[in-house]
Amino acid sequence: MKKIPPxxxxxxxxxxxxxxxxxxxxxxxxxxxxxxxxxxxxxxxLYSGFAFFALTxxxxxxxxxxxxxxxxxxxxxxxYSNLIKAIILFTIPLVNYTIGLNVWxxxxxxxxxxxxxxxxxxxxxxxxxxxxxxxxxxxxNSYLQxxxxxxxxxxxxxxGILISxxxxxxxxxxxxxxLTLVSTLYAFFNFQQPEQDREKSKSIRSAVTSYFTDxxxxxxxxxxxxxxHMIFSLVFINMSMVxxxxxxxxxxxxxxxxxxxxxxxxxxxxxxxxxLGSILSPKLKHIDFGKLIITTFAGTGFMWIGTSLxxxxxxxxxFSTGAISLGIINILVFSSIQKQVETAYIGxxxxxxxxxxxxxxxxxxxxxxxxxxxxxxxxxxxICGISMIIFSLFWLSSSVLRKLPGIDHVHLFSS
Numbered sequence: 001m002k003k004i005p006p007x008x009x010x011x012x013x014x015x016x017x018x019x020x021x022x023x024x025x026x027x028x029x030x031x032x033x034x035x036x037x038x039x040x041x042x043x044x045x046l047y048s049g050f051a052f053f054a055l056t057x058x059x060x061x062x063x064x065x066x067x068x069x070x071x072x073x074x075x076x077x078x079x080y081s082n083l084i085k086a087i088i089l090f091t092i093p094l095v096n097y098t099i100g101l102n103v104w105x106x107x108x109x110x111x112x113x114x115x116x117x118x119x120x121x122x123x124x125x126x127x128x129x130x131x132x133x134x135x136x137x138x139x140x141n142s143y144l145q146x147x148x149x150x151x152x153x154x155x156x157x158x159x160g161i162l163i164s165x166x167x168x169x170x171x172x173x174x175x176x177x178x179l180t181l182v183s184t185l186y187a188f189f190n191f192q193q194p195e196q197d198r199e200k201s202k203s204i205r206s207a208v209t210s211y212f213t214d215x216x217x218x219x220x221x222x223x224x225x226x227x228x229h230m231i232f233s234l235v236f237i238n239m240s241m242v243x244x245x246x247x248x249x250x251x252x253x254x255x256x257x258x259x260x261x262x263x264x265x266x267x268x269x270x271x272x273x274x275x276l277g278s279i280l281s282p283k284l285k286h287i288d289f290g291k292l293i294i295t296t297f298a299g300t301g302f303m304w305i306g307t308s309l310x311x312x313x314x315x316x317x318x319f320s321t322g323a324i325s326l327g328i329i330n331i332l333v334f335s336s337i338q339k340q341v342e343t344a345y346i347g348x349x350x351x352x353x354x355x356x357x358x359x360x361x362x363x364x365x366x367x368x369x370x371x372x373x374x375x376x377x378x379x380x381x382x383i384c385g386i387s388m389i390i391f392s393l394f395w396l397s398s399s400v401l402r403k404l405p406g407i408d409h410v411h412l413f414s415s
Contacts, residue, residue, distance in 0.1 A: 027178075039250070047107070084116060092173075093170070243380050244380050245368070247371065251266075251381055266319060294395045296325035298393075304382075305382055308378040
């Protein structure tokens with residue numbers, strides 16, 4: 001029997017795991033309910049494209065938001081940000097039962113809550129090495145991702161059934177309650193935040209100067225790194241993914257003969273694939289990273305082409321299997337960043353990287369909305385599968401990326 005690592009029983013890590021569990025419950029329901037709410041209120045896939053545009057625009061803006069976390073305590077930021085998101089979501093049932101919902105109001109709230117997520121995500125990435133130590137980062141990330149994706153499988157699949165029983169509005173209320181509980185849990189953190197090597201701002205002008213200094217530091221840190229060779233391909237793959245996910249609600253309704261719960265099943269099948277990738281990633285870290293990415297993403301491409309063409313059950317199986325590559329690349333790349341980057345820079349580097357990689361996502365959401373209105377929803381899914389193969393061929397054609405060794409031996413940063 002494998003021995004449980006000591007960090008798993010550490011107080012702060014247990015709080016973080018429990019927070020991830022509760023957040024998984026809420027976000028699983030919210031993700032399904034939010035997109036179905038937009039589709040139901042508007043009656044158009046084009047507005048689903050606008051909704052994804054709002055969400056992905058927030059992702060793209062994360063590099064502007066993340067440095068703000070340096071001016072607040074990590075614990076306080078996590079507590080108050082989740083609480084504010086809860087309050088925002090509570091307004092949806094309030095407006096619905098009083099003056100009635102407008103689709104643009106829903107899209108605006110999706111955008112605002114996504115902005116708060118961009119603020120908290122780098123903080124969660126930053127505190128993990130503080131809590132468990134850098135030697136345990138890959139293993140700790142695997143634990144958290146396993147919990148996150150396991151909950152997604154159960155909660156996203158269940159969310160479709162729950163929404164069909166109680167409706168989208170009450171389901172979003174449940175998400176708001178979960179965020180309130182997460183905020184309460186994080187109030188019990190007691191880790192020691194490292195001191196920032198910075199004088200406290202004495203004026204608005206000096207605070208603004210410090211902000212832009214932090215912003216520039218994130219770009220400078222990665223400017224001469226191996227990461228710059230990956231950015232173009234990551235922009236391309238994210239744009240393709242969003243083109244597909246914009247149409248996933250309509251695609252699911254088509255495959256499931258109009259049953260809303262099928263959308264949740266497709267999302268859960270993707271989470272299952274990401275979970276398997278997360279579990280496998282520590283066992284695959286010794287394989288040459290370049291060859292691993294080329295092989296797995298080529299397989300993803302062919303599987304997702306099959307997803308677009310086959311009936312419901314085999315379509316979901318291939319959709320899930322294809323997502324394994326996403327879990328692998330997420331864990332290995334972000335764990336490597338957390339191990340190699342100084343603690344003070346982790347949040348900034350991750351948000352600069354994710355913001356840069358998200359540049360194509362707003363465009364992909366609009367393309368997906370137009371494609372969904374013009375063609376059958378299978379077409380964007382097939383296009384995404386073909387794009388995965390193109391992504392794999394790009395890595396194969398690049399000698400730098402193709403020859404990357406095992407992730408533990410990849411030096412992403414020169415500093």
